[in-house]
Amino acid sequence: MKEAMYRQVWDLDSLFPDDSESTQFHEHLEQLEMIVSELGEKITSFTTPQEITESYIIADLIEDIANIRINLTQATSFITCLLAENPREEKAVTLQGIAASINARFEFDIKRLQKILSHTKPCLYEDLVETNDLKQYQFILNEWRKKATMLLSDEEEYLASNLMVDGYHAWGQMYNSLISSIRVNVQIEGKTETLSFGQAINLRSHPDEEVRKASHITLENVWKEKEDLFAKILNHIAGFRLQIYKHRKISSVLEEPLMENRMKQDTLNAMWTVVSKYKLPFVNYLNQKAKMCGDEKMQWHNFWAQITKSNQKITYEDAVDFILEHFSQFGTELENFARQAFDNGWIEAENRSNKSNVAFCAGFPLTGESRVFMTYGNRITNVLTLVHELGHAFHNYAMKTVNGVNKQYPISVAETASTFSEMIILDAAMEKSESTTEKLFLLDEKLKRSVMNFMNIHSRFLFELKFYEERKEGVVSASRLNELMQEALNAGYDGAMDNASIHSWIWTPHYYITKSPFYNFPYTFGYLFSLCIYAKAKEKGRAFEKDYLDLLRDSGSMSTEDLVMNHLGEDITSEAFWEKGMELCVKDVEEFIKLTSAQEDTRVRTL
Known part of the structure; x- marks a missing residue:
C-alpha cells in the first residue's frame, strides 16, 4: 500500500486556534464590530460631494469598506468551515448569528453610502471617477450608482437588513442544518450501512447498479417524507426575496442575478439559445448510454454510472x-x-x-x-x-x-x-x-459534465423561473413543486431521462442560497x-x-x-461565441458514439 503523503483533514488552527472556542477569533469579531461602527459614523457625517477635491474622502471610505470586507470574509469563511466539519456545532451556529448581524449593519452602511453618492451632480460625478484617487474604483462606483436607484429609504433598508438575519438568511441556514442531519440506510454488498446524504449521493457512481438504484430510491423516499418541510423553507426564501423586489420596484426576478453576475440579458439569451439548439446530440449520447446499460431510456440512477465494468479506484x-x-x-x-x-x-x-x-x-x-x-x-x-x-x-x-x-x-x-x-x-x-x-x-465523464451544464442546469433555470412566477401568486405546495420539477427536467433533458428525481428541488442546495438567486x-x-x-x-x-x-x-x-x-x-452577446464551445462538446458526443458503436460491431462479429 502506498504511504500516505497528503493529509485529508484540513488545518484550521493556523487561522484561529481552538475552533469555536478560539479567543483569537472572538477578538477578531469584536474588532470587526468596532470598525463597522466606525464606518457607520463616518458615513453618517458624510454628505453628497460638492467639490472634486472630496475624492480623497470617498477613496478613504472605499478603503475602509475593503478592509472590513476582507476581515468579514475571514470570519464568515472560518464559521462556514466549522459548520461543514460539524453542522450541529452549537457554538459555531451562535458565531454565525453574530457574524450575520455584523454583516447586516455593514451592508446597510454601504447602501447608505451608495445613496449619498448617487445624488452627486452628473458632471461632478464624471470628474470625480476620473481622479487619481478614484480611477481604480471607477467600475465599482458606476455599479454602486446603478444599484442606488433600486434602494428603499434608509429606514426601510435598515429594517430589511435586520429582518434578513433572523428571517431570510436563517431559512437558508436551517436548510443546511436539516440536509446535513439526514441519515439513510443503504444495502452495500449485503451489508446495511448508515450514510449521510453526502455519502449516499456519492453512490450514484458505484459500480453496482443495485447499490445505485437502492441509494436513489432510499433518498427519494426520504425527500417524499420531508417534502412539506422543505417546501415551506423554499417558499419562505422566495417570498422574502419577492417582497424586497416589490418594494424596490424590481419587475424581473432575473434583474438581481444578472446584475450580480455583471452580465447582460442579451448574453444570457444568446447562451441559452445555443444550448437549446444543440440538445439533440446529447439526447443521442444519453440514448446510447442507456442502450449500453440494457435500457431503452436513460435511467436517472444510471447517469453517473461507469460505462465499463471496471472497479477502478483512485486513491x-x-x-x-x-x-x-x-x-x-x-x-x-x-x-x-x-x-x-x-x-x-x-x-x-x-x-x-x-x-x-x-x-x-x-x-x-x-x-x-x-x-x-x-x-x-x-x-x-x-x-x-x-x-x-x-x-x-x-x-x-x-x-x-x-x-x-x-x-x-x-x-x-x-x-x-x-x-x-x-x-x-x-x-x-x-x-x-x-x-x-x-x-x-x-470521455463519458467529460460528457456527463456537458449534460449537467446543458440539460440539468438548464432544467434548474427553467424550474426556478416558473417557481418564482407562481410564488408571486402565493405559496407553492410540495406537490406542485414536484410537478414543476418534472416539467423542467423533461424540457431540460428534452425527454431523454427516465425516472428523474422530481425532488431534486429539495436536495439541490443552490435553490436555498440566500445571497445568490439563480x-x-x-x-x-x-x-x-x-x-x-x-x-x-x-x-x-x-x-x-x-x-x-x-x-x-x-x-x-x-x-x-x-x-x-x-x-x-x-463578443459574448453573440450566439457565434457560444457555438464555438458547443461544437467542441458535440465532437465529444460523436467520438463517444463512434467508439461505442465500434465495440458493438466487434461483439456482434464475435458472436
Missing part, C-alpha cells in the same frame, strides 16, 4: 500526484499553488459521516489562503470535484494583489476558473489513456467560457498562464462582456 495519494503533475504542465504558478494547498493542510477530504454534504471553497483573504471542503470517495468524480474547488482557490490566489473592493468577482467567472481546472485534469487523463475502454470511460446559469456560462479559454491555453502552452492570471485579476473590475472582449477579443 487520494494518486489523485494528488496526478493533479500536481498536470497542473505543472499548464503553468508554474498553478502547480506551486496546488502543492502549497496540499502541503499546508488546506484540503478537507476525509470520508466520514458527520460532515456536511456540500463541497465548497472558502477564501481567507486576510491571510491569503483558501480552504477546500469535500468528501473523497476514490472515484474520478471525486478527483474532478477536488480540482473544481482548487480552481476556485486559485482564483482567490490570483486576486491577492488586487486592490480593495476590486477583489469581488461574479459567480459566472468564478465557475469559469473551477471548470477550467477540471478540463486540465480530464484532458490529461484522456491523453494518458492506453486503451479504448479507458478512453471511453474518461445560482444555476453561471455554471453553464463558466463551462462554455472555460472551453474557449482552454482552447487558447492549448495553442499558447505554458505562456498562457500569465494571460489567464491577468484575466482572473480583472474579473472584479469590469463587466463580464468587457472582460471577455478585453482579454479574448470575443
